[in-house]
Amino acid sequence: MGILLKGGKIITAVDEYYSDIRIEGEKIVSIGRDIGKPGDEVISVEGCYLFPGGIDTHTHFDLDVGSTVTADDFSSGTRAAVVGGTTTILDYGCQNRGSTLKSALKEQHRKSEGKCYCDYGFHMGITDWNDETSKEIEDMVNSGVTSFKMYMAYKKTMQVDDGVIYKALKRCKEVGGLITFHCENGDLIETFIEEARKNNIRGPYYHPLSRPAEIEKEAIDRLIMIAEIADTPVYVVHLSSSLGLMSILEGKKRGLEIYVETCPQYLLLNDSRYGEKDSSSFEGAKYVMSPPLRKEYDQEVLWKGLSQGEIDTIGTDHCSFNYKGQKDIGKDDFSKIPNGGPGVENRMGLIYTYGVLSGKINMNEMVALTSTNAAKIFGLFPEKGTIAVGSDADIVVWDPNESFTITAKIQTQKVDYNPYEGFKQQGRAIHVLLRGNKVIYNGELVEKEPIGKYLFRKPFSGK
Numbered sequence: 001m002g003i004l005l006k007g008g009k010i011i012t013a014v015d016e017y018y019s020d021i022r023i024e025g026e027k028i029v030s031i032g033r034d035i036g037k038p039g040d041e042v043i044s045v046e047g048c049y050l051f052p053g054g055i056d057t058h059t060h061f062d063l064d065v066g067s068t069v070t071a072d073d074f075s076s077g078t079r080a081a082v083v084g085g086t087t088t089i090l091d092y093g094c095q096n097r098g099s100t101l102k103s104a105l106k107e108q109h110r111k112s113e114g115k116c117y118c119d120y121g122f123h124m125g126i127t128d129w130n131d132e133t134s135k136e137i138e139d140m141v142n143s144g145v146t147s148f149k150m151y152m153a154y155k156k157t158m159q160v161d162d163g164v165i166y167k168a169l170k171r172c173k174e175v176g177g178l179i180t181f182h183c184e185n186g187d188l189i190e191t192f193i194e195e196a197r198k199n200n201i202r203g204p205y206y207h208p209l210s211r212p213a214e215i216e217k218e219a220i221d222r223l224i225m226i227a228e229i230a231d232t233p234v235y236v237v238h239l240s241s242s243l244g245l246m247s248i249l250e251g252k253k254r255g256l257e258i259y260v261e262t263c264p265q266y267l268l269l270n271d272s273r274y275g276e277k278d279s280s281s282f283e284g285a286k287y288v289m290s291p292p293l294r295k296e297y298d299q300e301v302l303w304k305g306l307s308q309g310e311i312d313t314i315g316t317d318h319c320s321f322n323y324k325g326q327k328d329i330g331k332d333d334f335s336k337i338p339n340g341g342p343g344v345e346n347r348m349g350l351i352y353t354y355g356v357l358s359g360k361i362n363m364n365e366m367v368a369l370t371s372t373n374a375a376k377i378f379g380l381f382p383e384k385g386t387i388a389v390g391s392d393a394d395i396v397v398w399d400p401n402e403s404f405t406i407t408a409k410i411q412t413q414k415v416d417y418n419p420y421e422g423f424k425q426q427g428r429a430i431h432v433l434l435r436g437n438k439v440i441y442n443g444e445l446v447e448k449e450p451i452g453k454y455l456f457r458k459p460f461s462g463k
């Protein structure tokens with residue numbers, strides 16, 4: 001006995017066609033007409049699009065940032081993911097300085113096991129490079145963690161120097177690991193924050209001024225040179241600026257393999273959210289994230305980059321902190337505001353509404369950017385990231401006629417605000433199947449058990 005999705009339009013990264021899908025167990029077993037079998041459960045999906053389940057390349061659930069822990073853990077975060085049409089998340093674990101990758105991975109499993117409503121994998125942050133770390137890179141790849149993150153910012157806690165970047169890139173090349181990079185010049189950020197303190201500038205308005213686009217560009221330029229010398233591919237996370245994209249394009253022109261992720265916040269929100277210069281309002285704290293929001297011009301350039309295939313993925317960098325009780329840790333000092341914001345629940349809807357429906361990208365591009373490319377880059381394809389016979393039955397039934405207004409009042413993610421409050425969303429994930437299990441049905445979370453499984457990813461082998 002299987003499930004037959006009948007009458008929908010399948011959208012993949014390359015195709016768009018009407019066909020039925022038959023699922024048996026966890027897999028798609030046939031695509032075509034008249035494929036139903038006696039005893040099948042038939043779900044009519046007429047008038048709906050069938051997308052491969054979304055893959056969010058970038059989340060931080062249950063992340064301890066020292067002063068506090070993110071509002072969303074793996075339970076609330078993955079529930080929000082499936083509500084929004086995302087069936088896989090890749091979350092960032094991180095080595096503590098003085099400790100090992102192994103213990104960071106153990107901690108990630110402890111936080112997530114038995115709690116996830118969608119499938120999940122991990123990237124691993126590297127903050128402390130030594131012979132042991134170098135050895136552990138291979139252990140990580142053998143444990144299914146085939147991508148890493150290095151921070152060129154956060155000087156006091158996570159930043160690595162250029163020599164370490166070079167050594168880590170060389171090591172990853174040997175064992176099939178891909179390093180993702182947070183590209184901001186951490187030394188300059190610290191200097192700008194110092195300057196602000198001396199001038200008694202305290203409010204969130206100063207956050208973007210302490211991290212201008214030039215310092216993202218500088219870090220990207222430096223990274224690309226190191227990657228070129230090491231002859232190793234790199235992945236730039238949460239790209240925010242037109243300047244940064246220009247550097248990447250120059251690198252690509254020289255034939256370098258550079259993968260790029262941006263996020264809905266850099267496409268849809270701008271730095272006016274930080275408020276007026278001498279304002280006493282603290283609202284801007286909701287948008288304190290790194291890199292910060294940029295200008296409208298940057299948004300336009302990033303959208304163009306998406307439509308021209310220059311940017312590969314859209315992840316959210318979901319890293320949520322409550323406005324009341326968490327963001328206000330930095331009430332008197334913007335540099336102490338916990339960095340990050342929510343996004344996992346709204347990613348697919350925002351990209352459909354403001355990308356596809358406004359003509360900035362087409363539906364195939366949306367699928368590539370929200371699912372397929374991520375699956376390919378991060379070793380999950382073809383099990384994830386497409387609708388094909390033999391693939392996992394991770395399917396989003398998208399009803400284009402549904403619409404609602406995004407508001408924190410009705411959201412699933414467990415945080416007290418939504419950066420997209422008041423945005424209209426057209427279309428909704430009406431049903432979501434995770435490996436053939438109905439997780440969302442008629443817009444409701446019907447799977448009460450957290451059935452998400454850990455994804456053992458394949459080594460990096462290009463896109």
Ligand code: URP
Nearest residue numbers: 182289290317319339340
């Ligand atoms: O502000 C952000 N993005 N916080 C999460 C950590 C990171 O740098 O991705």
Ligand code: ZN
Nearest residue numbers: 182237238290
């Ligand atoms: Zn980052």
Ligand code: ZN
Nearest residue numbers: 058060317319
């Ligand atoms: Zn992040």
